[in-house]
Amino acid sequence: xxxxxxxxxFKANLDLVKHNLxxxxxxxxxxxxxxxxxxxxxxxxxxxxxxxxxxxVVVDLATGKVVEGDLNPSxxxxxxxxxxxxxxxxxxxxxxxxxYATAWAQAGKDIxxxxxxxxxxxxxxxxxxxxMTENQMGEYEKETGNVIVxxxxxxxxxxxxxxxxxxxxPLSWGTDPDNAVYNAVVMEEVAKMxxxxxxxxxxxxxxxxxxxxxxxxxxxxxxxxxQKK
Amino acid sequence: xxxxxxxxxFKANLDLVKHNLxxxxxxxxxxxxxxxxxxxxxxxxxxxxxxxxxxxVVVDLATGKVVEGDLNPSxxxxxxxxxxxxxxxxxxxxxxxxxYATAWAQAGKDIxxxxxxxxxxxxxxxxxxxxMTENQMGEYEKETGNVIVxxxxxxxxxxxxxxxxxxxxPLSWGTDPDNAVYNAVVMEEVAKMxxxxxxxxxxxxxxxxxxxxxxxxxxxxxxxxxQKK
Amino acid sequence: xxxxxxxxxFKANLDLVKHNLxxxxxxxxxxxxxxxxxxxxxxxxxxxxxxxxxxxVVVDLATGKVVEGDLNPSxxxxxxxxxxxxxxxxxxxxxxxxxYATAWAQAGKDIxxxxxxxxxxxxxxxxxxxxMTENQMGEYEKETGNVIVxxxxxxxxxxxxxxxxxxxxPLSWGTDPDNAVYNAVVMEEVAKMxxxxxxxxxxxxxxxxxxxxxxxxxxxxxxxxxQKK
Amino acid sequence: xxxxxxxxxFKANLDLVKHNLxxxxxxxxxxxxxxxxxxxxxxxxxxxxxxxxxxxVVVDLATGKVVEGDLNPSxxxxxxxxxxxxxxxxxxxxxxxxxYATAWAQAGKDIxxxxxxxxxxxxxxxxxxxxMTENQMGEYEKETGNVIVxxxxxxxxxxxxxxxxxxxxPLSWGTDPDNAVYNAVVMEEVAKMxxxxxxxxxxxxxxxxxxxxxxxxxxxxxxxxxQKK
Numbered sequence: 060x061x062x063x064x065x066x067x068x069f070k071a072n073l074d075l076v077k078h079n080l081x082x083x084x085x086x087x088x089x090x091x092x093x094x095x096x097x098x099x100x101x102x103x104x105x106x107x108x109x110x111x112x113x114x115x116v117v118v119d120l121a122t123g124k125v126v127e128g129d130l131n132p133s134x135x136x137x138x139x140x141x142x143x144x145x146x147x148x149x150x151x152x153x154x155x156x157x158x159y160a161t162a163w164a165q166a167g168k169d170i171x172x173x174x175x176x177x178x179x180x181x182x183x184x185x186x187x188x189x190x191m192t193e194n195q196m197g198e199y200e201k202e203t204g205n206v207i208v209x210x211x212x213x214x215x216x217x218x219x220x221x222x223x224x225x226x227x228x229p230l231s232w233g234t235d236p237d238n239a240v241y242n243a244v245v246m247e248e249v250a251k252m253x254x255x256x257x258x259x260x261x262x263x264x265x266x267x268x269x270x271x272x273x274x275x276x277x278x279x280x281x282x283x284x285x286q287k288k
Numbered sequence: 289x290x291x292x293x294x295x296x297x298f299k300a301n302l303d304l305v306k307h308n309l310x311x312x313x314x315x316x317x318x319x320x321x322x323x324x325x326x327x328x329x330x331x332x333x334x335x336x337x338x339x340x341x342x343x344x345v346v347v348d349l350a351t352g353k354v355v356e357g358d359l360n361p362s363x364x365x366x367x368x369x370x371x372x373x374x375x376x377x378x379x380x381x382x383x384x385x386x387x388y389a390t391a392w393a394q395a396g397k398d399i400x401x402x403x404x405x406x407x408x409x410x411x412x413x414x415x416x417x418x419x420m421t422e423n424q425m426g427e428y429e430k431e432t433g434n435v436i437v438x439x440x441x442x443x444x445x446x447x448x449x450x451x452x453x454x455x456x457x458p459l460s461w462g463t464d465p466d467n468a469v470y471n472a473v474v475m476e477e478v479a480k481m482x483x484x485x486x487x488x489x490x491x492x493x494x495x496x497x498x499x500x501x502x503x504x505x506x507x508x509x510x511x512x513x514x515q516k517k
Numbered sequence: 518x519x520x521x522x523x524x525x526x527f528k529a530n531l532d533l534v535k536h537n538l539x540x541x542x543x544x545x546x547x548x549x550x551x552x553x554x555x556x557x558x559x560x561x562x563x564x565x566x567x568x569x570x571x572x573x574v575v576v577d578l579a580t581g582k583v584v585e586g587d588l589n590p591s592x593x594x595x596x597x598x599x600x601x602x603x604x605x606x607x608x609x610x611x612x613x614x615x616x617y618a619t620a621w622a623q624a625g626k627d628i629x630x631x632x633x634x635x636x637x638x639x640x641x642x643x644x645x646x647x648x649m650t651e652n653q654m655g656e657y658e659k660e661t662g663n664v665i666v667x668x669x670x671x672x673x674x675x676x677x678x679x680x681x682x683x684x685x686x687p688l689s690w691g692t693d694p695d696n697a698v699y700n701a702v703v704m705e706e707v708a709k710m711x712x713x714x715x716x717x718x719x720x721x722x723x724x725x726x727x728x729x730x731x732x733x734x735x736x737x738x739x740x741x742x743x744q745k746k
Numbered sequence: 747x748x749x750x751x752x753x754x755x756f757k758a759n760l761d762l763v764k765h766n767l768x769x770x771x772x773x774x775x776x777x778x779x780x781x782x783x784x785x786x787x788x789x790x791x792x793x794x795x796x797x798x799x800x801x802x803v804v805v806d807l808a809t810g811k812v813v814e815g816d817l818n819p820s821x822x823x824x825x826x827x828x829x830x831x832x833x834x835x836x837x838x839x840x841x842x843x844x845x846y847a848t849a850w851a852q853a854g855k856d857i858x859x860x861x862x863x864x865x866x867x868x869x870x871x872x873x874x875x876x877x878m879t880e881n882q883m884g885e886y887e888k889e890t891g892n893v894i895v896x897x898x899x900x901x902x903x904x905x906x907x908x909x910x911x912x913x914x915x916p917l918s919w920g921t922d923p924d925n926a927v928y929n930a931v932v933m934e935e936v937a938k939m940x941x942x943x944x945x946x947x948x949x950x951x952x953x954x955x956x957x958x959x960x961x962x963x964x965x966x967x968x969x970x971x972x973q974k975k
Contacts, residue, residue, distance in 0.1 A: 078540075082473065084514075085405070104514025134505065134513045156405045158477070162484030165403040166492045174623040175685045176543070176614045196501045226494045227404045244540065248616070254484055255620030255712055263624045265684045272654045276592065284592045285542075285562025311931065313972075314863070333972025363963065363971045385863045387935070391942030394861040395950045425959045455952045456862045483942055632852040633914045634772070634843045702769065706845070713849030713941055721853045723913045730883045734821065742821045743791025 069112035071236035086155040090236040102130035141204025151236035159250035164223035178273035182218035298341035300465035315384040319465040331359035370433025380465035388479035393452035407502035411447035527570035529694035544613040548694040560588035599662025609694035617708035622681035636731040640676035756799035758923035773842040777923040789817035828891025838923035846937035851910035865960035869905035
C-alpha cells in the first residue's frame, strides 16, 4: 500500500540526518496521497539507523486512525493532519529541532526577511506562533496545528512554507516530502545567517522591493531561475 | 569480572567521541552494578584511540578502592562515587568538557528551560553549582560531588539528570551509561540553542505549563511518545 | 570548445562544495578566455552531484549570448559579464551564499580589515554595496554588477578581490577560477573571525601600517612569502 | 640529517589539518634539537597535501641560515628562532590562524582564565601582545618574537605555553612539536568557550584558588592526573 510514497517519506527522513537537521529521533517527515486521503509518516521514537521504508505508518487524513503499520505513528501526527487539512496545496511536511531555527522559536521571534537567501524561498518573515493557552495544551499536538493555521491568517502558506512553533521548533512544508526537507534546510540556514546579521548590526533591514524581485526570480509566471522543464 | 558492564562503559566512552563531546582525554563515563556495589570507570588520561574494554577500572562504591584493573581510574572517580551514593536510582554517569555546556558552566549560570527540546529530557533549568570554598578544594573531586548533591536539594535528580559544575563543565547521568551519554548530548545541544536564543532575545522565557506538558509526553504514567514496550 | 577552461570551471564549482561554501545549487563559478572574449559558467539550478564538465555553458563576453551549451547559464551571468568588462585583470569569478559573508552582506556592513588573515589577501575592508534603487531592479543581475563597479571607485579591485552585495551575499574574483575560489574561502573565514572579534571587543581596530606590512609580504615586488618560482 | 625530528615536525604539521586548525598553508610547526642548535621547520607556502617529511627545512638556531633543504623555510622562521632563544625549555612551536583564537587576537584581548579546561593547561590568561611600533615592522617576523618575549616578562612561559599576537593570531609551544600542537588545540577550544561564556555572562570570573587547584592536578610534584610513568 502506497509503497512509492513510503519510500519517498523514508528517504526524506534519512535526508534530515544527512543535512544535519536532526540527532537521535528528533524529527519527522510525512507525505500525503491527496486522492486516497492518506498520510504516510515516520513511526514515533524509532532511530534513523534502524528504520526501514516498511516501518512508515499510513494514517487516514480525515479520522487520524492508523490504516496500515505495526508501529505507532509520530506523536506529532495530529499536527501534520491539521496542516494537511488547512493547507490543501501541500504534499509533504517536516518537523525538526534544528539548532538555529529552534533557537529563534525559543526566543519567540519571527525570522525577519533580510536577505535574498530567505527571499528566494520564503516571501515573508518566517512567523513564530503565539503562546498556547492552558486549554489548548490538553490536545497539544492538534492545537499546535491550530495555532499555526491561525498564525497564517493573511500569510500565503505556499509562498512562505514554514513556521516556528513558540518554545518548540520549526515546521516546514512543500509540494512533496523532498521539497519540505529542502525548505527545512533553507530555514535552518537563514536562521543562522539572521542570528549573525543581527549580532553584527541590530538595525538590519531589507528593501521590500528586493524581496519581490528575488522571490519572483524563482516563483510565478516570470520565474527565470534554473532550466526550463 | 563485570565483563558486560565494562563493555557498555567502554562503548559509552567511545560514543562521547562519536557525538563530538570530547577531544583528547577530556571526558569519562562510568556505570554501576548496584547489587555488587561496584563501579566501572574509564582509566585516567588514556586516549580513546588506544583504549580497550579490558582497560576499564573496577572500583568499590563504598571504599573507593580499585578492585580490578592495572591502570589508575579517572581522576574524577571520587565525584562519580559521591553521586552514585547520593542518587540511588542512577546507573551511569558522564563528565565532558563539551563546548557550549562548559561555556555556561564557566559563566556560572543555570541553563534556563526555554524550549521543548530541553523540557523533553530535563524538567528544570540545568542548575549550576555554587563556588567552592577554599576548604573544599583540598579534596576537590569529592567536594565536586558534594556541591552537586547540595545543589540538588529541592530538585528531582531523575527528572533533571544533569548539572553544570561552576567554572568547570557538565556532568549528566541516567539509567545506564548509554542513557547518561544521551543526556550529555541533549545538554550540549540545549546549551547551544539557549546561547543563540538569549542573543536573539535577552528576555526569552517559557510558559511553565508547556514544560509540564512536554516533560509528561515522555515521562511518567501518561507518557505517549515512542513505541509501547 | 574551451575544453580546458570548462574543466577548470567545473572543478572550481565542485571545490565550493568541498570548502563548505555552498549547499544545493547556491553558488557559481565562471572563468574567462580573454583572447577569445568568451566566458565559461555553471548552468543555472543544476545540482553539483549531477553536473558534468560538459554542462558548462559558453557565453559571449560582449553580447551575453550563449555560444555553446544545451543548458541555461547561471541566472547571475549578467553580473559576471559586467565585472569581466569593468575589471580587465580578473580571470575567474565566484558567487556563493556562504554563511558568515552572507550574514555581513545582510547586515549591510563592510567587513573591516582587523587582522593579518584579512590583510594577507584583501588590502581594504571588504566593501558592501549600496541599496539598489527601484529602477535598477528591472535588470537585477546586470545592475548588481553595476553597483559593485560603482562601489569600487577608489578601491583597487586586484588588491581587494571581493565584495558583499547588500542583502544578498559575497562575490570574489581572482587571476583564474581557482584563485577566485581561494579568495571566497578567505572571505568566509575572515567574515567569521570578524564576527567573533566584534562580539569580544566592539572597538576592535588594526594599525594601518600592519595592513601594509602584511599585504606586501605576499604581494608586489618585495613579496617574500612562499617559494620562488 | 635529523631525520627523526623531520618526521615529527612533518607529522605535527599534518595534525594541524586533522584538528581543523589550519586551511590552505596557514600554519606551521617547528621542532628543535637543542644539542646541535638546529631547528626543523615547515617550508613556506607549501600545501599540506603535497608536503613530504623530506621537505622540512633545517635552520641554524644562532644564525638563522638554512643548513639543509631545497625550499625556503616558513616566513615565520625568525619568530620561532627568537622564541627558541628566549625560552630555553621549549622543544616545539606552532603558529596557526585558528578561528576563535585569531578572533581574540584581532580583538586585542587576553583570553581570561575562567575555567578548568583553560587552567589544566594554561596557568594565566593567554596574553595578547601590544601593538608594534612603526620601527618594529621593518623586521616584522623577528620583532613579532620580540614583542612576545617582552609580553612574557613576569609570566612563566612553561606554565602558560601560548600567546596571541595582536591583530594576527596565536602561537603555542611545548616540550616537543606534538605537545605544541596539543596546546594549540586547547587554545582554540578555550577561545571558543570563553567567547560563548562572555556572551552569556559579561561578568564571568573564576576563583584564583580553583586555578591553582586544577593547574596542580596536572603539573608539578603533586600532579595526580593520568597514569604513573
